[in-house]
Amino acid sequence: MSTKEIVINAVTAIFTNFDPDAAQQLLAENYIQHNPAVPTGAAAILGFIPALQESGLKTETHRVIAEGDLVVLHSTYHNAQAFGAETIVGFDVFRVEDGKVAEHWDNLQVPGEPNPSGHTMTDGATEVSDPDKTADNKALVTDFVETVLKGGDASNITDFISAETYIQHNPAIADGLDGLGSALAAMAENGITMVYTDTPIVVAEGNFVFTASEGTLGGAPTAFFDLFRVEDGKIVEHWDTISEIPSEMAHDNGKF
Structure with a gap:
């Protein structure tokens, strides 16, 4: 699998299918976490999956870009009270090593109203080209x-x-x-x-x-x-x- 496929499959297992067994196969055991509120290590993520499923979390990914061992997702999280708000917009960065997701950074923000030009935080161009x-x-x-x-x-x-x-x-x-x-x-x-x-x-x-x-x-x-x-x-x-x-x-x- 490509780095994009590894990350997308891991994110799908965690945030869409809520499947800890599938997620475990794609996360490095010593997974390094940079989200301030989540403990480091794969076990913390796997243990959190049932609560995410119970919360009704829905994930909408708008853009995916990759270079080398890094993959960036631009997403909206709905029913995201587990993250601190009803709706959250975020960038997630994942580093892949030896076929597994080994490190994660993110930055989350509660979306405001459309800006003075009418654009939201996530609309616009999505296609990777050139x-x-x-x-x-x-x-x-x-x-x-x-x-x-x-x-x-x-x-x-x-x-x-x-x-x-x-x-x-x-x-x-x-x-x-x-x-x-x-x-x-x-x-x-x-x-x-x-x-x-x-x-x-x-x-x-x-x-x-x-x-x-x-x-x-x-x-x-x-x-x-x-x-x-x-x-x-x-x-x-x-x-x-x-x-x-x-x-x-x-x-x-x-x-x-």
Whole structure:
């Protein structure tokens, strides 16, 4: 099986079929967990499956991208009280080793209303294309993160983001560079700072590039998981989830 197939089969066993026997065959025993609320190890996940089934959890996966041993899923969880809310939007990142899922990171957010341009956190393009442009698109987004998000230099932002088409899925930001600028200006007026400090995970496949970053929002330790779609050498669409990093976790693995 490909890494995508291994991950999809594992996620299906856990969150759709609620089958601990099938899941056990696909999870490494020393499975490394980074979700702050879940203990590390496969046993914790397997033991949680009956409660997930009883809760009526439903999972809807919108996008799947993979590079090397990493697979990213962009999903909505319905009846997700086990995760803290009725509905949760999340990015899940899985690392596959020796044919099994060996490590997991995620970032979950309660979805807001559609943004000022009418987009939700999950609608938009889904098809992976342009496999021959993976390396170039990954380089573009990595440079954008380093220069603009981490470096704070937006003077040449149109080198990265299309000035003609920029579809935004963040609930608070409208489409286009004007929408992004207005949102950042409003944050500044309210004394809210957004700082990206480190980006330990970057996964690219064709026209999609995913980044997982650590930083602060309003001074609080925060995880920023971003998905970008690239077309003709420019970023044209963006999804994200933002979540505060708690000081105490159910393990010693950290958020990243």
